[in-house]
Amino acid sequence: STMSEPATDVPPKEDGATADVTKTDKSTYYFFKSTPKELQKQYAPVPLKPGQKLDFTPRVQTFHESTLVKKDEERKKAEAALKKLENASGTNLSYSQIRKNAYDFRDKEHEVALEEPEKYDIGQKVVIHGLKKAAKFNDQVAEVLDEVKNGRYPVKVVETEKQLNVKRENLKMYRPVVCKEFVNIKLERGFRCTPELLFKALTDQDMVSKYTQSEAKIEVKDGGGFSLFGGSIHGSFVEASAPSKMVQKWRFKEWPDDHFSTVTLEISSPEYGITVAKLSQVEVPVHDKFRNRDVPDKVKKGWKDFFFDRIHKVVGFAKVEKSEYSRKKKKATEDDEDED
Numbered sequence: 227s228t229m230s231e232p233a234t235d236v237p238p239k240e241d242g243a244t245a246d247v248t249k250t251d252k253s254t255y256y257f258f259k260s261t262p263k264e265l266q267k268q269y270a271p272v273p274l275k276p277g278q279k280l281d282f283t284p285r286v287q288t289f290h291e292s293t294l295v296k297k298d299e300e301r302k303k304a305e306a307a308l309k310k311l312e313n314a315s316g317t318n319l320s321y322s323q324i325r326k327n328a329y330d331f332r333d334k335e336h337e338v339a340l341e342e343p344e345k346y347d348i349g350q351k352v353v354i355h356g357l358k359k360a361a362k363f364n365d366q367v368a369e370v371l372d373e374v375k376n377g378r379y380p381v382k383v384v385e386t387e388k389q390l391n392v393k394r395e396n397l398k399m400y401r402p403v404v405c406k407e408f409v410n411i412k413l414e415r416g417f418r419c420t421p422e423l424l425f426k427a428l429t430d431q432d433m434v435s436k437y438t439q440s441e442a443k444i445e446v447k448d449g450g451g452f453s454l455f456g457g458s459i460h461g462s463f464v465e466a467s468a469p470s471k472m473v474q475k476w477r478f479k480e481w482p483d484d485h486f487s488t489v490t491l492e493i494s495s496p497e498y499g500i501t502v503a504k505l506s507q508v509e510v511p512v513h514d515k516f517r518n519r520d521v522p523d524k525v526k527k528g529w530k531d532f533f534f535d536r537i538h539k540v541v542g543f544a545k546v547e548k549s550e551y552s553r554k555k556k557k558a559t560e561d562d563e564d565e566d
């Protein structure tokens with residue numbers, strides 16, 4: 227099960243504890259000396275310099291292995307350190323909250339630069355928060371439709387286009403998270419089937435819904451949209467050339483706002499009954515909008531576990547090892563050379 231996604235706004239300054247970067251190591255972990263005396267080894271989502279002043283800004287979200295530590299014994303040490311941090315100056319969270327927190331590090335100047343406006347303009351993006359009866363809309367990005375009336379702003383939720391009238395106190399300025407680090411992913415998998423059948427298995431919404439065991443909506447045409455896993459993954463087709471190629475604009479819901487990667491999937495058949503899918507995904511962000519740096523691994527694992535492996539096991543297209551079809555392709559090439 228997953229926890230609800232946290233708001234992306236910066237928490238009040240008094241919720242944080244000032245820290246000094248005292249030492250950096252070669253990985254993405256940094257050592258901090260927090261007020262008043264604790265030494266912390268903590269994950270940081272941005273490059274930091276020794277001596278740099280930052281705020282420890284608690285943010286409740288899933289206690290990801292990639293966010294803090296990976297080994298169990300290191301995890302216990304981290305939890306013990308976080309428990310001590312509860313008594314640090316300016317921190318007022320309970321231990322049960324602290325042990326589930328991932329820490330976001332922001333310069334104090336950044337907080338000053340993002341002050342809330344006195345009023346919101348028409349067309350401005352905002353974040354809904356603090357609703358009780360309509361709590362499902364909390365943390366959703368919305369667009370202001372008109373000026374405030376009777377203390378409420380008419381807004382439209384960007385994702386669902388649902389229109390609401392929300393009190394000013396339940397809106398915050400939209401603060402997009404920008405990622406400047408990207409990686410490219412390449413995967414290859416052999417299937418014992420024809421290209422037509424594999425293309426259908428990847429694009430037929432009924433088939434995809436069955437083997438992923440989740441809601442899928444797919445419009446297979448140039449410009450057509452798609453939504454997988456109930457909207458967790460969505461995008462559109464740039465090109466849909468059955469059965470040999472598809473190009474998609476593709477993103478996870480929790481990626482930095484409005485950022486799409488590009489997926490190119492080429493399907494070929496080195497010999498009858500064997501089909502090879504070569505996948506290239508470019509501009510995959512290193513972190514999501516909550517600063518978790520497990521995005522590339524999550525994407526690769528998703529393609530392998532929820533698509534390729536399930537097509538093998540559920541749809542029944544057996545896996546063909548690369549060594550098998552590479553060997554046959556090489557032999558065919560040698561035979562052609564002998565005929566020459």
